[in-house]
Structure formats: structure tokens, C-alpha cells
Amino acid sequence: MxxxxxxxxxxxxxxxxxxxxxxxIAYLSLVVAAMTKQDAQTLRFAWFAMEQTGWSVIAPLALAxxxxxxxxxxxxxxxxxxxxxxLLSLVLTLFATVVLFLHLPTVNTYASLAAETPSASIGGLxxxxxxxxxxxxxxxxxxxxxxxxxxxxxxxGWRKQQEHRITRVEYGHS
Amino acid sequence: MVEREPTExxxxxxxxxxxxxxxxxxxxxxxxxxxxxxxxxxLLFGILHLTANHNMGPGMHMPSTAQxxxxx
Numbered sequence: 001m002x003x004x005x006x007x008x009x010x011x012x013x014x015x016x017x018x019x020x021x022x023x024x025i026a027y028l029s030l031v032v033a034a035m036t037k038q039d040a041q042t043l044r045f046a047w048f049a050m051e052q053t054g055w056s057v058i059a060p061l062a063l064a065x066x067x068x069x070x071x072x073x074x075x076x077x078x079x080x081x082x083x084x085x086x087l088l089s090l091v092l093t094l095f096a097t098v099v100l101f102l103h104l105p106t107v108n109t110y111a112s113l114a115a116e117t118p119s120a121s122i123g124g125l126x127x128x129x130x131x132x133x134x135x136x137x138x139x140x141x142x143x144x145x146x147x148x149x150x151x152x153x154x155x156x157g158w159r160k161q162q163e164h165r166i167t168r169v170e171y172g173h174s
Numbered sequence: 175m176v177e178r179e180p181t182e183x184x185x186x187x188x189x190x191x192x193x194x195x196x197x198x199x200x201x202x203x204x205x206x207x208x209x210x211x212x213x214x215x216x217l218l219f220g221i222l223h224l225t226a227n228h229n230m231g232p233g234m235h236m237p238s239t240a241q242x243x244x245x246x
Contacts, residue, residue: 078180084205152202162196 001075009072016064017143023057024136031128044114050128051111054104062097069093082157085145092145096138103131 001009027050034046069089073080081087110124153161 083180084202088205088208150202150204152205153199155198158198 001072006072006075009068009075012064013068013072016061016068017139017146020058020061020065021136021139021143023053023061024132024139027053027058028129028132028136031125031132035125035129040118047107047111047114051107054100054107059100059104062093062100066093066097079157079160081154082160083149084152084154085148085150087154089142089145092138092142096135096142099131100135 030046030050030053034043037043070080072078073086073090078086080090106124106127
């Protein structure tokens with residue numbers, strides 16, 4: 001991948017990944033506000049805001065982060081399956097994205113219910129706190145992996161490195 | 175965030191320049207420790223989920239009215 005393109009994809013990846021974390025923190029603040037206030041109006045607004053944030057902000061950022069991460073891994077010498085930290089980041093990002101898209105329809109249901117029901121107790125906030133809290137934890141782990149880039153090659157990565165080394169030595173001799 | 179290129183894993187050289195296949199160094203320690211921590215956390219969650227009577231199962235994905243418990 002050319003340097004200019006690599007930097008562009010990296011910018012998209014950094015922005016979407018950090019934005020994803022920020023959006024989840026904002027989502028968590030809505031959940032906490034709904035749990036502490038406990039009045040019907042706040043609850044209705046909180047569920048509406050959670051639904052909007054989920055579909056309009058978190059979901060696109062998650063997809064952008066996942067796709068840009070894939071592109072930049074494949075397009076550089078890091079590779080997708082050669083380093084454990086890259087592989088683990090991919091698995092965790094995929095896990096977080098899949099759980100997000102499986103969970104968002106539930107948020108829709110609760111938001112509709114909150115809009116129709118005058119009651120202040122429709123439930124579901126415990127699940128939101130759990131999902132968003134665990135999600136935030138997973139995203140922070142991914143960020144730590146990306147910043148520290150701990151050493152460790154997969155068997156495939158090790159084999160590729162050996163092949164690369166042999167090729168380099170052979171070219172050096174010729 | 176893969177802004178820098180990877181460096182090759184260090185290896186003890188024999189002094190000559192002949193190509194050779196060295197053995198795979200194995201799974202890194204940080205990954206083993208992370209796997210242990212992850213397993214402990216999953217087990218803890220499983221135990222809490224089984225012992226506590228809170229709504230954290232598949233039902234947590236459904237509103238309480240949809241589960242047949244009508245709200246006032």
C-alpha cells in the first residue's frame with residue numbers, strides 16, 4: 001500500500017476507533033442518567049437518544065473501525081494473521097461489532113415501548129449498562145493492544161518470516 | 175492502529191549467512207496470561223449468572239412486557 005493511502009486509512013482507523021470509544025462513553029452516560037432519574041420523561045428521552053446514538057453514531061463508527069483495520073492490516077507488512085496482537089484485535093473488534101448489531105434491535109424495541117408507555121419502569125437498563133460497560137472494556141483492551149503492539153508471531157507469521165529471511169539471504173548471495 | 179512496520183523477531187545467528195529454519199518460539203507469555211484472565215472473567219460471569227437471580231440471560235434482550243409480564 002502506498003504511503004499516502006496508508007496514512008489516509010490510518011487516519012480513518014484512528015478517528016473511528018477513538019470515536020467509537022467516545023460514543024460508547026456517551027451512551028453509558030445516558031444509561032446512568034436514565035437509571036438515576038427514574039422519571040418517565042427522562043426515560044423516554046434516554047431511550048430515544050440511545051437508539052439514535054446506537055444506529056447513527058456507534059454502528060457506523062464500528063463498521064469503519066473494523067473495515068479500516070482490515071485494510072491497513074492486509075495492506076502493510078503486519079498482515080492479518082501474522083502477529084497475535086493484530087489477530088486478537090481483529091477477533092475482539094469483530095466480536096464487539098457483531099454483539100452491537102445483535103443488540104441494537106433490542107434498543108429499538110425498548111425505545112418504542114418507552115415512547116408508548118407512560119410508566120417510568122419498563123426495565124432493560126441493566127442490560128444496557130452491562131452491554132455498554134463490557135463493550136467499553138473490550139474497546140479499551142483493543143486500544144491497549146494497538147498502542148503497545150506486544151511481540152509474538154503466530155505459527156503462520158513465523159513461517160512467513162522464515163521464508164522472507166531465506167529469500168533475503170538467497171538474494172544477498174546472488 | 176498499525177502506524178509502524180513490524181521488526182523481525184530476534185534470533186541467535188551462527189555467524190554464517192546460510193539460510194536456516196529455526197523452531198517456532200511458541201505462544202507469547204502475555205497471550206497466555208490474557209487467556210487465563212479472560213477465562214477467569216467468563217467463569218466468574220457464568221457463576222454470578224447462575225447463582226444470582228437477575229435478568230442477564232437471553233430474556234434480557236426482551237422488554238418485560240414482551241415476556242408476558244405486563245407493566246402497570
